[in-house]
Amino acid sequence: MAREPLSVVLITYNNADTLDACLREVDWVDEIVVLDSGSSDSTVAIARMHGARVEAHPFDDYGPQKQRAYELARNDWILNLDADEILSPGTRAIIERALEDPMHAGFRLPRRERMFWTVQHRWSHRNGHLRLFNRKHGGMNDVEVHAAVEVRGPVKTLWGADFVNSGDGDIATRVEKINRYSSGMVAHKLRRGQRFTGVRMVIYPPLFFLRQFVLKRYFLNGWAGFIASVLGAFYVFLKYAKLHEARRAARSTSSPLRRED
Structure with missing residues (x-):
C-alpha cells in the first residue's frame, strides 16, 4: 500500500555543522523544504545539495517562522525537524507504515537528547514530540519560547521510532x-x-x-x-x-x- 506523500520541513540559520547529517537521513521523503533566515555559512548550499527547495524569510520568532515553512510545503503530511536533529536507524520504516492508511491527525516521535559528551540512553525515558502531522488539522501554537505543533484530532506515539537532538554539546x-x-x-x-x-x-x-x-x-x-x-x-x-x-x-x-x- 502506498503511503501518503510526505514533506520534511526545516528552518535554518548558519546550521552548516549539523544540516548535512540531518538531511542524509531523510533523503527518502517526497520533498524537503528549507526556510532560511539569512545564513552566511554553507547552509543553503548543503540544503540544495540534498535536493531541498530553499526559500528565505527574515527570522522574527520560532513559532511564526516554522508556520511559514509548513505553508511552503506541497504535501499535507509534514515531518517537522530542526537542523540539529537526526532520525535514528529504523525510524523511516515505522513512519512509512504509519502513513500507509493514517487514522490519526499526528504522530509523536520519542526524542533522545544529547547530554554533553554522550547521547541519552535508550532505556531512560524519552519524551514524545509531535513531529509528524497533517497540516490540515493544525500547526504551531503561539507559546513563547516553547512553541510546538498542536493538532485537532487523535495523536499516537510511534514508540519504535525516535530521533536524536544534538543541540547541547556542552x-x-x-x-x-x-x-x-x-x-x-x-x-x-x-x-x-x-x-x-x-x-x-x-x-x-x-x-x-x-x-x-x-x-x-x-x-x-x-x-x-x-x-x-x-x-x-x-x-x-x-x-x-x-x-x-x-x-x-x-x-x-x-x-x-x-x-x-
Whole structure:
C-alpha cells in the first residue's frame, strides 16, 4: 500500500555543522523544504545539495517562522525537524507504515537528547514530540519560547521510532539556553496568571530532579544524566524566580528598596 506523500520541513540559520547529517537521513521523503533566515555559512548550499527547495524569510520568532515553512510545503503530511536533529536507524520504516492508511491527525516521535559528551540512553525515558502531522488539522501554537505543533484530532506515539537532538554539546551551552528560555517564559506565565510562585520556586525544583533522575531513569546516563537533571531543576527554579521578580517589579510603587512582603 502506498503511503501518503510526505514533506520534511526545516528552518535554518548558519546550521552548516549539523544540516548535512540531518538531511542524509531523510533523503527518502517526497520533498524537503528549507526556510532560511539569512545564513552566511554553507547552509543553503548543503540544503540544495540534498535536493531541498530553499526559500528565505527574515527570522522574527520560532513559532511564526516554522508556520511559514509548513505553508511552503506541497504535501499535507509534514515531518517537522530542526537542523540539529537526526532520525535514528529504523525510524523511516515505522513512519512509512504509519502513513500507509493514517487514522490519526499526528504522530509523536520519542526524542533522545544529547547530554554533553554522550547521547541519552535508550532505556531512560524519552519524551514524545509531535513531529509528524497533517497540516490540515493544525500547526504551531503561539507559546513563547516553547512553541510546538498542536493538532485537532487523535495523536499516537510511534514508540519504535525516535530521533536524536544534538543541540547541547556542552554544559555552558545548556546553561546559556536555560537562562534565555526562562526569561522568555515570564510573559507567558504572567498572562496565564500563574499563582503561588514562591511555593513553586521551593517545591518544584527538587521534585523535578527526582522525577528526572530516578523516575525517568536519567541515572542510566551516568554523570551526564545527573548534571542534566540538576540543570533541568535549575531551569524550573529560574522560571518561577524570574516570574516572582517580574510580579514584584510590576506592583512596586515606591522605593526599589521596599522590604520583602
